[in-house]
Amino acid sequence: MIAASPATPANYNRADAALIDTLRGVVGADNVLTEAIDVAPYAFDGTAMLKQRPACVVFPTERSQVPAIVKAVTSAGVPLVTRGSGTGLSGGSVPLDGAVTLVMTQLDKVIEVDTANLTIRVEPGVITMKVDQEAAKHGLFYPPDPGSQKISTIGGNVAENSGGLRGLKYGVTRDYVMGLRVVLADGEEVWLGNQCVKDVAGYNLRDLFIGSEGTLGVVTEVLLKLLPRPQARRTMVATFATLESAAQAVSDIIARKIVPCTVEFLDQTTIRCVDDYANLGLPLDAAALLLLESDGHPAVVEEESAAMHQALIDNNATNVETAQTVEDAERLLTARRAAFSALARVSPTTILEDVTVPRSELAAVVKFIAGCAERHNVRIGVFGHMGDGNLHPTFLVDERNADEMHRFEAALEEIVDETLRRGGTITGEHGVGLAKKPFLRRQLGDGSFELLRKVKQALDPQWLLNPGKVFD
Amino acid sequence: MIAASPATPANYNRADAALIDTLRGVVGADNVLTEAIDVAPYAFDGTAMLKQRPACVVFPTERSQVPAIVKAVTSAGVPLVTRGSGTGLSGGSVPLDGAVTLVMTQLDKVIEVDTANLTIRVEPGVITMKVDQEAAKHGLFYPPDPGSQKISTIGGNVAENSGGLRGLKYGVTRDYVMGLRVVLADGEEVWLGNQCVKDVAGYNLRDLFIGSEGTLGVVTEVLLKLLPRPQARRTMVATFATLESAAQAVSDIIARKIVPCTVEFLDQTTIRCVDDYANLGLPLDAAALLLLESDGHPAVVEEESAAMHQALIDNNATNVETAQTVEDAERLLTARRAAFSALARVSPTTILEDVTVPRSELAAVVKFIAGCAERHNVRIGVFGHMGDGNLHPTFLVDERNADEMHRFEAALEEIVDETLRRGGTITGEHGVGLAKKPFLRRQLGDGSFELLRKVKQALDPQWLLNPGKVFD
Numbered sequence: 001m002i003a004a005s006p007a008t009p010a011n012y013n014r015a016d017a018a019l020i021d022t023l024r025g026v027v028g029a030d031n032v033l034t035e036a037i038d039v040a041p042y043a044f045d046g047t048a049m050l051k052q053r054p055a056c057v058v059f060p061t062e063r064s065q066v067p068a069i070v071k072a073v074t075s076a077g078v079p080l081v082t083r084g085s086g087t088g089l090s091g092g093s094v095p096l097d098g099a100v101t102l103v104m105t106q107l108d109k110v111i112e113v114d115t116a117n118l119t120i121r122v123e124p125g126v127i128t129m130k131v132d133q134e135a136a137k138h139g140l141f142y143p144p145d146p147g148s149q150k151i152s153t154i155g156g157n158v159a160e161n162s163g164g165l166r167g168l169k170y171g172v173t174r175d176y177v178m179g180l181r182v183v184l185a186d187g188e189e190v191w192l193g194n195q196c197v198k199d200v201a202g203y204n205l206r207d208l209f210i211g212s213e214g215t216l217g218v219v220t221e222v223l224l225k226l227l228p229r230p231q232a233r234r235t236m237v238a239t240f241a242t243l244e245s246a247a248q249a250v251s252d253i254i255a256r257k258i259v260p261c262t263v264e265f266l267d268q269t270t271i272r273c274v275d276d277y278a279n280l281g282l283p284l285d286a287a288a289l290l291l292l293e294s295d296g297h298p299a300v301v302e303e304e305s306a307a308m309h310q311a312l313i314d315n316n317a318t319n320v321e322t323a324q325t326v327e328d329a330e331r332l333l334t335a336r337r338a339a340f341s342a343l344a345r346v347s348p349t350t351i352l353e354d355v356t357v358p359r360s361e362l363a364a365v366v367k368f369i370a371g372c373a374e375r376h377n378v379r380i381g382v383f384g385h386m387g388d389g390n391l392h393p394t395f396l397v398d399e400r401n402a403d404e405m406h407r408f409e410a411a412l413e414e415i416v417d418e419t420l421r422r423g424g425t426i427t428g429e430h431g432v433g434l435a436k437k438p439f440l441r442r443q444l445g446d447g448s449f450e451l452l453r454k455v456k457q458a459l460d461p462q463w464l465l466n467p468g469k470v471f472d
Numbered sequence: 473m474i475a476a477s478p479a480t481p482a483n484y485n486r487a488d489a490a491l492i493d494t495l496r497g498v499v500g501a502d503n504v505l506t507e508a509i510d511v512a513p514y515a516f517d518g519t520a521m522l523k524q525r526p527a528c529v530v531f532p533t534e535r536s537q538v539p540a541i542v543k544a545v546t547s548a549g550v551p552l553v554t555r556g557s558g559t560g561l562s563g564g565s566v567p568l569d570g571a572v573t574l575v576m577t578q579l580d581k582v583i584e585v586d587t588a589n590l591t592i593r594v595e596p597g598v599i600t601m602k603v604d605q606e607a608a609k610h611g612l613f614y615p616p617d618p619g620s621q622k623i624s625t626i627g628g629n630v631a632e633n634s635g636g637l638r639g640l641k642y643g644v645t646r647d648y649v650m651g652l653r654v655v656l657a658d659g660e661e662v663w664l665g666n667q668c669v670k671d672v673a674g675y676n677l678r679d680l681f682i683g684s685e686g687t688l689g690v691v692t693e694v695l696l697k698l699l700p701r702p703q704a705r706r707t708m709v710a711t712f713a714t715l716e717s718a719a720q721a722v723s724d725i726i727a728r729k730i731v732p733c734t735v736e737f738l739d740q741t742t743i744r745c746v747d748d749y750a751n752l753g754l755p756l757d758a759a760a761l762l763l764l765e766s767d768g769h770p771a772v773v774e775e776e777s778a779a780m781h782q783a784l785i786d787n788n789a790t791n792v793e794t795a796q797t798v799e800d801a802e803r804l805l806t807a808r809r810a811a812f813s814a815l816a817r818v819s820p821t822t823i824l825e826d827v828t829v830p831r832s833e834l835a836a837v838v839k840f841i842a843g844c845a846e847r848h849n850v851r852i853g854v855f856g857h858m859g860d861g862n863l864h865p866t867f868l869v870d871e872r873n874a875d876e877m878h879r880f881e882a883a884l885e886e887i888v889d890e891t892l893r894r895g896g897t898i899t900g901e902h903g904v905g906l907a908k909k910p911f912l913r914r915q916l917g918d919g920s921f922e923l924l925r926k927v928k929q930a931l932d933p934q935w936l937l938n939p940g941k942v943f944d
Contacts, residue, residue, distance in 0.1 A: 116723060116832035139729060161672045172670060175647075190919040195830040197860045198644060198900035200633045200683045201908070201915050202924050202942065207679035211672045228729035251588060257611060257700035299771035358667040360588035388669045428670035436673070443673050447662040451931070452674045458930035459923070470674065 071187025124155025543659025596627025
């Protein structure tokens with residue numbers, strides 16, 4: 001048995017004047033915010049309804065300042081919450097009352113691109129898209145492209161193990177992290193991993209830190225693997241009269257041993273919102289839209305695209321459009337990239353879920369969600385990474401309407417249970433944070449859940465790093 | 473600070489008659505060995521010079537027996553060492569005196585091949601090669617192919633995070649493990665991971681257990697990812713008059729953005745031993761031999777092979793031979809697959825090292841090893857996974873010759889230091905075990921080393937799972 005965590009604000013110290021002075025000494029007075037109006041933007045992230053102001057916000061300007069910051073904060077018994085751009089969708093960077101928020105956005109140097117070893121070393125505040133842009137200068141490729149890639153930081157991506165549109169073929173952030181420099185709870189700095197493509201010396205703590213949502217340490221440097229840039233790419237969009245035929249088309253593509261780069265899905269609600277938002281001329285009567293992309297060697301792309309096209313036709317696609325130019329492809333991708341924004345503007349409160357199931361269960365779960373929306377009379381738009389089994393059921397509600405919020409909660413409970421019953425997970429790429437915390441034990445079972453807590457206890461015995469999140 | 477581990481035999485209990493009776497009750501008397509002559513084969517693995525008989529050897533015949541076994545052994549304060557076929561090359565399954573050895577080879581069922589989700593679920597005792605053979609029946613592919621694949625078990629591969637000849641393009645065992653059923657030190661059984669291709673719910677403990685060398689728990693089930701089987705494959709062998717030109721050819725291939733499936737290396741000592749062993753007609757005056765393989769779509773293989781051929785010629789290969797038939801390819805592969813066996817027969821004691829460096833450092837390290845052999849007057853054959861920067865310097869010595877063993881130790885010290893100086897690791901795929909234990913702290917530094925021990929302490933507070941290994 002391990003001790004219960006002190007996961008209530010009353011059990012932590014608040015950042016006091018002495019601590020704030022110490023922090024000013026480390027980063028300079030200009031880089032510490034304490035006024036209510038100044039810290040307000042750091043009270044929330046991309047997640048609806050979750051908000052709590054920190055006592056103090058600190059902006060390190062040099063990596064070397066981070067150990068002293070962490071040591072000062074944890075020595076004072078004060079909670080520490082680390083964040084990048086705050087695009088998270090599970091409330092992972094919403095602080096506790098009295099906490100110090102550490103904002104990593106000024107640590108944004110690209111340290112090295114190593115073309116002999118196909119790696120890039122960056123500070124955690126580098127914008128995700130910039131990693132790929134730097135890689136591209138050398139004909140290289142950083143595949144993970146979360147929806148927030150234009151503003152999210154790579155440090156945040158590591159903390160959440162972010163996915164993106166290319167997960168099916170290229171995997172997620174974890175698959176590209178070779179090494180991390182991490183500041184531990186006591187302020188000690190360690191390197192986990194290295195530039196070797198194979199290494200079995202000791203436990204793999206690098207992978208433990210990836211996706212640990214800021215609860216085990218603060219990442220101050222990231223070493224990433226790069227790939228040769230694919231030579232060719234082809235994008236296509238298909239529409240379907242039923243959800244089942246779209247899902248069947250995806251299963252069929254996989255069964256034909258094709259692994260496309262991208263297989264994305266939009267349901268009718270999402271199609272209509274996107275078209276209303278971006279005027280793309282989408283077919284408003286379609287029940288489902290698939291966005292597919294093949295990349296790689298031109299001959300492979302040619303063949304794979306033709307085979308995908310055939311599978312789409314064989315599964316009763318009502319229309320298939322293949323991009324003829326790069327601009328065309330960008331326009332088709334826009335439909336998917338705009339999904340969240342398009343849905344977010346149609347209701348006061350947008351709650352984005354992130355359930356993921358084995359691919360074979362996708363059609364059943366999509367159908368279940370549609371039934372759930374009807375039974376509970378809530379509006380749900382569904383889009384997501386169909387090739388990964390990763391769906392984003394998006395609740396379009398109004399948090400001021402208590403009755404509707406109860407109906408939302410009842411529907412969400414059912415969706416979570418159905419997901420878990422089918423061997424799925426409560427979160428494919430957004431993290432547990434605050435938003436999914438009520439469901440984690442249900443997914444893991446008591447044994448695994450307690451195991452997580454034992455690891456946390458071992459690495460952060462005061463439970464001060466991003467407290468109140470995940471399992472806390 | 474954490475307590476020192478009780479890493480001396482005197483601090484553990486020996487398996488006594490009561491414990492042995494309990495174990496017989498769980499698995500049946502026939503499946504428990506205690507006689508000295510019967511347990512002798514379980515005193516060692518594939519590693520030279522390391523040997524210690526266990527008190528008792530237990531063979532579970534059903535997965536469901538494992539929790540009771542683990543609980544009985546750890547409750548009695550007795551060390552537990554888990555092993556498969558015992559092909560390990562770091563002494564990872566050599567027991568402590570008085571320990572119980574758990575042999576997983578009878579748990580060898582293929583539980584499920586799921587062609588919709590491209591996964592296979594197996595018991596830990598399944599032979600590595602059988603995993604790929606089962607996959608092949610469905611047109612699927614399990615890439616990791618450690619040298620021992622014909623006899624090693626998949627459970628052992630998971631414990632060591634085994635590599636193989638296809639690491640450059642396809643990665644290692646870790647890249648294919650989606651889930652593990654694990655029995656923890658207290659006998660509790662948990663699932664880590666699942667069939668979802670994306671999952672960020674809680675810490676990634678699955679990856680912590682992969683490569684943990686039996687020190688954190690006992691794996692009782694493995695869920696693996698499969699890929700579509702590559703349609704085509706082409707194998708070629710090139711010889712070089714100098715080590716430098718071979719190394720430069722590899723760098724050049726990578727710089728031309730080609731990622732071959734396999735890039736293996738043999739030095740002159742290894743070439744001569746292999747030819748003597750297998751009569752392959754290899755050029756005995758070559759300083760280096762490269763074995764290269766391209767696989768995938770036929771058009772890609774065609775193009776990639778041509779580009780590799782050009783790079784080899786451009787870098788002064790003295791000869792390039794491309795396999796025209798499958799039999800041809802097998803013959804060429806034999807040269808590499810036979811390397812360890814061929815070296816092992818030329819001296820009484822064969823000590824296989826496993827240093828790995830960033831690819832850009834390869835040529836320098838290969839040259840350093842050659843110099844080291846000369847300076848210390850020890851015979852070293854070098855072969856390995858050149859594309860991964862993973863070298864196997866193999867010392868051909870005689871353990872009865874004390875002077876030679878001192879020279880071996882001095883040479884090894886220098887090679888380890890040089891490897892670490894160049895950002896490398898003491899082990900790319902064999903594990904730390906007993907053999908590399910003296911060097912782990914040197915590689916990790918005190919901070920990371922203590923972090924490993926904290927995780928161990930949290931998950932196995934009595935330090936009874938495979939004690940005396942890795943960091944213990």
